[in-house]
Amino acid sequence: MSGAEERGEARYDVPLAVPAPDAEPARRNGHRRATMAAAAPAPDADGADVAGDEVAPRKAVAKKAIAKKAVAKKAVAKKAPGGTTGAPGDTGGPAAGRPGDRTAGERPDGVTGAAAPPGPAVADRPGDHWDRKVAKGLAFLRRRLSGDYEVDEFGFDPDLTDAVFHPLVRLLYRDWFRTEVTGVEHVPEAGPGLVVGNHSGTVALDALVLATALHDRHPAHRYLRLLGADLVFRMPVVSEIARKTGGTVACNPDAERLLGNGELVGVFPEGFKGVGKLYADRYKLQRFGRGGFVSAALRTGTPIVPVAIVGGEEIYPMLADIKPLARLLKLPYFPVTPTFPWLGPLGMVPLPSKWLIEFCPPIPTAHLRDSADDPLVVFNLADQVRETIQQTLHKLLERRPDPFGP
Amino acid sequence: MTPGGTPGAPGVVVVTGVGRYLGAHVAARLAADPRIERVIGVDPAAPNPELADLLAGVERIRLDLDSLGGLLVDLDVDAVVHLALVSAPDPQQGGRAAMKEQNVIGTMQLLAACQRAPRLRKLVVRSSTAAYGVSFRDPAVFTEETEPREVPRGGFGRDILDIEGYVRGFRRRRPGVTATVLRFAPFIGSTADTTLTRYFSQPVVPTVFGRDPRLQFVHFDDALEVLHRSVAEDHPGTYNVAGPGVLSLSQAIRRAGRVAVPVLEPGLAGVASVARNLGIGRYGLDQVDLFVHGRVVDTTRLEREYGFTPRSTAAAFDDFIRAHHGGVVVTRDQLAVAEQLVLEGIRQVRAAVRERS
Numbered sequence: 001m002s003g004a005e006e007r008g009e010a011r012y013d014v015p016l017a018v019p020a021p022d023a024e025p026a027r028r029n030g031h032r033r034a035t036m037a038a039a040a041p042a043p044d045a046d047g048a049d050v051a052g053d054e055v056a057p058r059k060a061v062a063k064k065a066i067a068k069k070a071v072a073k074k075a076v077a078k079k080a081p082g083g084t085t086g087a088p089g090d091t092g093g094p095a096a097g098r099p100g101d102r103t104a105g106e107r108p109d110g111v112t113g114a115a116a117p118p119g120p121a122v123a124d125r126p127g128d129h130w131d132r133k134v135a136k137g138l139a140f141l142r143r144r145l146s147g148d149y150e151v152d153e154f155g156f157d158p159d160l161t162d163a164v165f166h167p168l169v170r171l172l173y174r175d176w177f178r179t180e181v182t183g184v185e186h187v188p189e190a191g192p193g194l195v196v197g198n199h200s201g202t203v204a205l206d207a208l209v210l211a212t213a214l215h216d217r218h219p220a221h222r223y224l225r226l227l228g229a230d231l232v233f234r235m236p237v238v239s240e241i242a243r244k245t246g247g248t249v250a251c252n253p254d255a256e257r258l259l260g261n262g263e264l265v266g267v268f269p270e271g272f273k274g275v276g277k278l279y280a281d282r283y284k285l286q287r288f289g290r291g292g293f294v295s296a297a298l299r300t301g302t303p304i305v306p307v308a309i310v311g312g313e314e315i316y317p318m319l320a321d322i323k324p325l326a327r328l329l330k331l332p333y334f335p336v337t338p339t340f341p342w343l344g345p346l347g348m349v350p351l352p353s354k355w356l357i358e359f360c361p362p363i364p365t366a367h368l369r370d371s372a373d374d375p376l377v378v379f380n381l382a383d384q385v386r387e388t389i390q391q392t393l394h395k396l397l398e399r400r401p402d403p404f405g406p
Numbered sequence: 407m408t409p410g411g412t413p414g415a416p417g418v419v420v421v422t423g424v425g426r427y428l429g430a431h432v433a434a435r436l437a438a439d440p441r442i443e444r445v446i447g448v449d450p451a452a453p454n455p456e457l458a459d460l461l462a463g464v465e466r467i468r469l470d471l472d473s474l475g476g477l478l479v480d481l482d483v484d485a486v487v488h489l490a491l492v493s494a495p496d497p498q499q500g501g502r503a504a505m506k507e508q509n510v511i512g513t514m515q516l517l518a519a520c521q522r523a524p525r526l527r528k529l530v531v532r533s534s535t536a537a538y539g540v541s542f543r544d545p546a547v548f549t550e551e552t553e554p555r556e557v558p559r560g561g562f563g564r565d566i567l568d569i570e571g572y573v574r575g576f577r578r579r580r581p582g583v584t585a586t587v588l589r590f591a592p593f594i595g596s597t598a599d600t601t602l603t604r605y606f607s608q609p610v611v612p613t614v615f616g617r618d619p620r621l622q623f624v625h626f627d628d629a630l631e632v633l634h635r636s637v638a639e640d641h642p643g644t645y646n647v648a649g650p651g652v653l654s655l656s657q658a659i660r661r662a663g664r665v666a667v668p669v670l671e672p673g674l675a676g677v678a679s680v681a682r683n684l685g686i687g688r689y690g691l692d693q694v695d696l697f698v699h700g701r702v703v704d705t706t707r708l709e710r711e712y713g714f715t716p717r718s719t720a721a722a723f724d725d726f727i728r729a730h731h732g733g734v735v736v737t738r739d740q741l742a743v744a745e746q747l748v749l750e751g752i753r754q755v756r757a758a759v760r761e762r763s
Contacts, residue, residue: 142742146738154546254546
């Protein structure tokens with residue numbers, strides 16, 4: 001409770017997005033219900049948040065309405081098969097003429113609203129959620145199969161990230177980890193920003209959760225471009241997932257290039273020291289290396305946003321590290337957790353800990369642009385970031401007495 | 407004493423490697439430029455019959471690069487364009503040993519001759535983005551200053567590093583000569599015939615399992631334009647020449663309507679050598695490395711200094727697709743039709759289910 005009072009005062013002049021924990025139990029803070037409520041009246045095209053309980057009543061209503069119109073719909077389908085091929089407007093298909101659809105008059109906004117870019121026509125009624133989902137999925141498949149998407153110079157593929165990666169991680173962070181996010185307003189709306197977090201969890205799920213949660217919660221829905229260890233980019237498959245979701249190798253040229261392009265960059269300066277620490281050392285920030293992230297921020301004048309992530313340490317509590325095996329497999333560590341390797345693949349399931357993520361106020365660096373090569377300035381700034389994260393971690397831990405609580 | 411030609415543009419230009427596709431096109435283009443008085447094409451072999459027409463305005467001399475020294479002095483040559491590089495070993499032409507002989511020894515001999523040519527004031531050398539080597543710790547985008555972290559495994563990449571080393575030495579010894587090194591991304595275009603265009607022309611394209619490299623191409627016509635400007639104008643230094651933008655390999659294969667077949671990386675080198683022996687393709691470690699790591703370069707310096715932006719990688723690749731639609735397995739239109747059929751089918755099934763309930 002004392003932690004809650006602390007939160008209200010001094011440090012934050014901006015109102016927090018989530019009410020203090022004593023005002024409302026943690027479960028209610030979860031966004032799942034809140035977003036559902038928000039999404040229900042106007043289910044927009046990218047409404048990936050579909051829960052069975054919410055859709056059921058709507059479907060029942062829809063069923064009756066559709067049953068009446070089914071005959072009319074079929075007639076349209078037969079009458080104007082040409083209209084259906086007009087969908088991929090951007091590929092130069094015969095998109096123009098769709099007289100059959102227009103005269104039928106049953107799809108006024110479904111055409112333009114639901115599947116605007118290349119999406120097909122015949123949405124049989126505006127509220128038909130599933131039809132739109134199917135059409136969207138098929139349009140996505142076609143785009144993928146014909147190579148009709150853009151990839152940036154780092155290999156980032158926003159189309160794939162939005163359609164596959166974010167929905168998967170969303171299940172994890174929202175339903176499995178019940179993540180609460182605070183302080184998103186500290187992340188810049190536009191322009192570059194360097195998000196610096198604590199690393200934990202044996203498997204670096206925290207990076208994925210942070211990227212997706214930030215994208216979902218940020219008003220501008222910004223993508224977090226993560227910087228990963230070169231081990232990630234050595235492994236086949238994993239390296240490509242990392243690149244396609246916006247990651248790149250942690251090195252100064254890449255960091256400065258991304259920041260120079262005005263991107264939001266996420267780094268975990270602890271690296272493997274943070275991910276691979278024992279459960280006994282949980283929430284103790286490790287060394288911050290050479291502070292390369294600080295010099296990248298200084299050179300580009302980018303504000304640093306420290307972020308504290310609580311919950312990652314309990315997903316795979318590492319009880320021991322079998323060093324000889326790690327050396328043999330050329331890994332930085334070989335973990336032993338209560339479930340791994342004893343339960344085999346089942347041991348890969350993360351424990352459902354309760355997660356809290358708090359973004360701290362940004363530390364401006366624009367006035368220090370000339371000191372990028374001054375080790376004293378760099379180390380001081382790195383220490384300041386480290387201290388901020390460590391204190392925020394302690395504060396968040398007070399708010400979360402039970403690691404597996406609701 | 408004053409060199410011939412208009413200011414900036416040299417009077418007498420020697421182009422090496424005119425027996426090959428790139429050299430012949432560059433020589434023909436320079437010969438068509440009125441600012442340049444004389445274009446001399448040098449190649450030890452006679453050009454392809456198809457290229458012979460192109461070289462009508464070019465004086466051709468069949469000569470090995472080691473006897474070039476006298477020629478440069480006798481003809482008062484102002485500029486040398488060195489294009490005689492072999493990018494992949496050709497078993498019919500002596501394989502890797504001959505390739506290295508031509509690339510490395512040939513360049514050494516050429517530079518030695520250039521050093522002794524008193525009137526020479528310009529040297530343009532073709533290089534490649536392979537000069538950046540391959541490593542897992544590489545930055546995503548190479549600028550001209552990026553140093554290679556690891557020596558490449560492929561023969562061409564190693565040759566390129568050697569060649570650039572010799573050019574650096576030449577710059578030190580002849581600071582008065584404007585030396586331009588152009589690091590080209592792989593060429594592509596409607597007519598160019600390279601290892602990569604042959605690769606993308608097959609209906610079934612082997613890739614490395616679990617890797618989807620980022621690729622960049624430069625359109626052949628843009629490469630010609632840059633080479634032409636390098637001769638006609640003064641642009642000392644090293645430049646990346648590539649189409650802005652990126653295609654991932656899988657994306658390029660899909661855009662070309664081909665089918666990718668992922669092969670495990672340890673097996674790929676073996677498959678490549680078998681294919682080479684069967685005469686199907688000429689894939690070496692250079693290609694395998696490119697298909698594992700990908701390669702993207704920054705072209706800001708080229709755009710600033712030359713005032714010229716090559717067409718984008720995607721546009722260059724589209725041009726290639728239009729010219730090579732023969733082996734297409736699936737087209738975009740077919741996919742669009744399939745999408746419609748599936749969607750229509752699902753809707754009919756759903757409508758039927760609703761009607762029944």
